[in-house]
Amino acid sequence: MSRSDQDSLKIFAGRHSIDLTQRICRHLDLPMGQARTFVFPDGELMVKLEEDVRGRDCFVVLSTCEPVNDNLMELLVFIDCLRRASASRISIVTPYFGYARQDRKDEGRVPITAKLVANLITAAGAQRVIAVDLHAAQIQGFFDLPVDHLSATPVFFEYFRSIRAELGDLCMVSPDVGNVKVAEGFANLLGADLAIINKRRLSGEKVATGNLIGSVEGKTVVMFDDMISTGGTVGEAARLVMERGARGVIAAATHAVLVGLAVQRLQESVISRIVVTNTIPSNGRLAPLRGKLVEICVGPLLGEAIHRIHHNLSVSALFTGTAGTKR
Secondary structure (H helix, E strand, C coil), X not given: CCHHHHHHEEEEECHHXXXXXHHHHHHHXXXXXXXEEEECCCCCEEEEECCCCCCCEEEEXXXXXXXXXXXXXXXXXXXXXXXXXXXXXXXXXXXXXXXXXXXXXXXXXXXXXXXXXXXXXXXXXXCEEEEECCCCHHHHHXXXXXXXXXXXXXXXXXXXHHCHXXXXXXXXXXXXXXXXXXHHXXXXXXXXXXEEEEEEXXXXXXXXXXXXXXXXXXXXXXXXXXXXXXXXXXXXXHHHHHHCCCCEEEEEEEEECCCCCHHHHHHXXXXXXXXXXXXXXXXXXXXXXXXXXXXXXXXXXXXXXXXXXXXXXXXXXXXXXXXCCCC
């Protein structure tokens, strides 16, 4: 990173995204922006910048993961703080975008909270949004400002390509129909077969798996999805493919949400390896999965995107020849 970039580009971290932000800054050979978030005894937040940002291109890295509302409020306060300090441009980097699953009215008298969050971020003064593997790609349209929807598939592709020889006869399995395009892209890149499982969600925690379309007999199965939340979908899907003769199961997901009994379910499941990224900080909560868990880093991917945005270069060029994003 040139001296002019060090002066004009500032990357700040929310309290729960410091490790990822440090990795982004290392990739760019750039010091992390200096700021502090104070929590008052009554729970109110205040952000204080400890360096000048007037006229500078500023990025704030903060996943709105658990605690979702605390992180979201910190992000809004951060944006307002930068705006009032006269930053020339404010871009937010939300590797994991909370409330993304509330993207439509699927029954009467319910909100579309993803749109509400987009409105809040816009009203606070953000001028650009960078997200990784949104649960629903149409959330890009909820914002009245530019959105760079990044895909973690290049990071996963590099990992699976490095272990391709040990996987043998491979089959990519999409645990639901919404992720078929990405699974198909991976299958083409890795020289694998493709299979699909149709599922039916019974509640926020219960999922019923249906039929398996395609053959997995004697093959190593890689199941890829944008997130693992309760572990119900991936656990049931793994059980189904093993019953159909799969040699082994690897689960891969961009966002390790892992709430409720998810860690226990994955620990007890037939899945031999779980590959996730660091879009959501683990903070020791994934320790019981240490024997199965592989965490890969999206820091260089985000760093390259920030570099390209700062220099007005193409971001979409990053994904030429990859599996793309979820539709």
